[in-house]
Structure formats: C-alpha cells, structure tokens
Amino acid sequence: MFMRMTVANNIKSTIKNTEDAKEFMKSVKKCSQSESADKSLAGTLMSTLTNIKFDGSRTIHEHILEMTNLAARLKTMEMEVNENFLVTFILNSLPSEYGQFHMNYNTLKDK
Incomplete structure (x- = not known):
C-alpha cells in the first residue's frame, strides 16, 4: 500500500498491517495518540x-529558529524549556568563532 511506503521504518512496526486505507488511518491515529509515541517524540x-x-x-x-521551534514543540507536550536554558543551549551549539556572543550575553546577564 502506497500510504504505508511513505511512513518511516521505525514507525511502520507499530502500525497494524492492513490493505484498507480507512483501517490504516485508524491504526495511525491510534498509534499517534499513544503515550509511548509521545514519550518517544519528546525524547527525540x-x-x-x-x-x-551550528554547522554553517x-x-x-x-539555526536559532529551529532550536526555538523544538522548544515550542516540547512546550506543547508539557515539557517547557526554561528561556535561560534555551539561550544556553543555543550559545553552546555555536562554534568557537561566535565566542563574542557568549561574552556579550554573560555581561548583559550580570548587569
């Protein structure tokens, strides 16, 4: 079935094998609402x-938008990332060429 071919391999194993599109969609909905799927997604x-x-x-x-979007998605799963932690994650994800950002942020934070 074409719909099954478009699903990632690690997810296919959790979905019941069926040839009927309606049944397939019901299985997908059931899997997506499961608590284990939420925990797995949150962990990922x-x-x-x-x-x-940041690789350039x-x-x-x-890059920063991607990281803030990840934090927003976690917030919808009731796993809010503190703003200070998010800033720290972002700064730590930057290469050493951006060290000036670290110093400026630390200076502003201390004031």
Whole structure:
C-alpha cells in the first residue's frame, strides 16, 4: 500500500498491517495518540535540542529558529524549556568563532 511506503521504518512496526486505507488511518491515529509515541517524540526532540550544533550550512537565524521551534514543540507536550536554558543551549551549539556572543550575553546577564 502506497500510504504505508511513505511512513518511516521505525514507525511502520507499530502500525497494524492492513490493505484498507480507512483501517490504516485508524491504526495511525491510534498509534499517534499513544503515550509511548509521545514519550518517544519528546525524547527525540529533547535529544535534538541538546545535541544540535551550528554547522554553517544555513544562517544563524535559521539555526536559532529551529532550536526555538523544538522548544515550542516540547512546550506543547508539557515539557517547557526554561528561556535561560534555551539561550544556553543555543550559545553552546555555536562554534568557537561566535565566542563574542557568549561574552556579550554573560555581561548583559550580570548587569
């Protein structure tokens, strides 16, 4: 079935195998509402947020937006990321060439 082919492999195993599109969609809905799916997604988002690094393949603006979007998605799952932690995650994700941002932020924070 075409719909099943478009689902990621790690998710396919949790969805009941069926040839009927309606039944497939019911299975997907049931899996997406499960608590284990929420925990798994929250863990993935948290891991991404804490491990993401700026690699220069896009702009700083896009990088920061991605990180704030991850934090917003976690907030919808009742796992709010404190603003100070988010700023720290963002600053730590930047390479050493952006060390001036660290110093400026720390100076402003101390005032």
